[in-house]
Amino acid sequence: MLMTKWGEDLNKNCPLSEYPRPQFKRDSYLNLNGIWQCEFCESEEIPSKFSYDIVVPFSPETPLSGVNRMLKSNEYLIYNKKFDLPDDFNKGKVFVHFGAVDQIAKVYLNGRFVGVHHGGYTPFSFEVSHLIQEHNTLNVVVRDLTEKNEYSRGKQKTNRGGIWYSAQSGIWQTVWLESTPDEYIPNVRITPDLDNQTVMFEADGNITVQKLIYDGDKLIADTTDTVVKLENVKEWSPENPFLYDVVFKYKNDEVRSYFGMRKFSVGTDDNGMPRLMLNNKPYFMNGLLDQGYYPDGLLTPPSNEAMKFDVKSIKNLGFNMLRKHIKIEPMLWYHYCDVNGIIVWQDMINGGGNYGLEVSAIPFVGINLDDSNYKTFKRTSLEARKLYYKELEEMIAVLYNCPCIAMWVPFNEGWGQFDSNYAYTLVKAMDSTRIVDSASGWHDRGQTDVISKHIYFTPIKVHSGNKPWCLTEFGGLSTRVKGHTFNNKMFGYKIFNSKQGITKAYKNLFEKTIIPQIKDGLSATVYTQVTDVEDELNGLFTYDRKVQKIDTEVLKSINERVKL
Known part of the structure; x- marks a missing residue:
């Protein structure tokens, strides 16, 4: 069994114990991770006995859960957790938060129904003030059909292999309780405006919130204004990821947050070439595909230190961007990117039925398909299409x-793609401050901010147009490191038998193909990938993060030249 060093040292009684939402932080926090009970049932009736102990938030399919059993499509996974509420915890209202539960979750507290959530990748919460007691029993009833209901499923597949990974189910992010005063701050939407040197704070609930803004320890604003003017603005960038701290106050409620003054856009350089822009200057985004998988936890990191390791390692190698591929991470992961200066391109989660020629063959012969044909793209379920938009809105909101x-990516390689022009319009209506790659790779229907190409098998040739030309996937050079693989299989786009061989190929790829074409309009690169994942052995690190396949000095030397 392949394990990370963090999985080997797992504290089963309280894994991933850090406060999970640093972007909107209260002092109130009760972590419910740890040892729960679970049962696999033929109905959703909560059983009187439970056969398994399970370490939450690890899915039962993962080694770290202690269960190692797959949920079948005709079964319900039912959780049971008993907990006591500390005497001084309840300040007026109590909420139970779930980072993510795959795919459908019904929540019960002390035998009473609380609520239901559809969608396996977005966080949700319920107020339970009327049900909470000194001694409590929390039950979660889960149904997960993977690809059978066309819901969002990401890279999961019942019959895993190649680029598709082990299916998993149930709770896979932190479960926690929070208490607020009766009158509290539900949410504050923060929008930096670098051009006008202002920041806008929009509070939910039509309430007037006091904002205290800090530059380090220095208080620079104390106001209830919605739009706040800043003097001598310090910009956020990968080179200097400066963050302003802010404290929100409303009556007896207080929340801590932060923001960065930066602007992402598209424009042209001095030669009239379309470029991605950071803070109104052409900026080359040099990144890696990051799928956020672990051999012992699958989608769930074995610890928050594991997430921090990935982000800091990539920054140390000289990359400035990660494309978060087909996964929504715990909020702490984005915090580590904020603090360390890593730009993020965020994919939406793919769904739909079983994919066919629309993704496996047709794109490689240059055919661009009409994604309003739901049958072609395996998006025949109206319910699942509606849920896609709901989850898209949830992702952008959170x-x-x-x-x-910097970028939203609604669809990837035609996987369950539908009405991508409408998705582009919808995303821009929700968030006009970021770039949108509406159909990454292929099946571009016209409404998008970039030219987005995935090229693994054919020569990479930049053909600049009226939008920034971005190589949004490429590379995938593979080598096996004995003793550090998930199994005996090997998937890769080009396979090498040694560290020397893959290092030489990587250098040739960048020095002969990538770097020379930056002047021709190449504006961003996403090399595949950060780590190996199951059969895929094309990571810069092994799946367990214990071996780096190409030396740091080599990667840093190349990355110093991957820029405008």
């Missing part, structure tokens, strides 16, 4: 305040 996010 991640909106993260300074690191």
